Amino acid sequence: MTHPSTAIRTLRKSLTSRRAARRSRQGLERELASYNTPSARLDLDAVLARHDSADTAEIKAILHRQSMERIIRAGS
Numbered sequence: 001m002t003h004p005s006t007a008i009r010t011l012r013k014s015l016t017s018r019r020a021a022r023r024s025r026q027g028l029e030r031e032l033a034s035y036n037t038p039s040a041r042l043d044l045d046a047v048l049a050r051h052d053s054a055d056t057a058e059i060k061a062i063l064h065r066q067s068m069e070r071i072i073r074a075g076s
Contacts, residue, residue, distance in 0.1 A: 032059065032066065044063075
């Protein structure tokens with residue numbers, strides 16, 4: 001059985017790690033949102049094309065979601 005203080009420390013570390021990951025992802029999303037013109041996106045796509053798709057999957061998913069959000073906002 002795990003001692004309660006050990007479980008609490010583990011939970012705190014987990015929460016701290018999750019918060020840091022969320023802040024990092026939000027920063028990445030803000031940075032990627034700045035590539036909002038067709039020419040900027042082409043430049044970014046050219047950079048991403050030089051890397052392994054497994055390495056760029058998260059970035060491509062964010063860019064896709066942001067593009068869809070722009071399309072939805074434009075249609076409203």
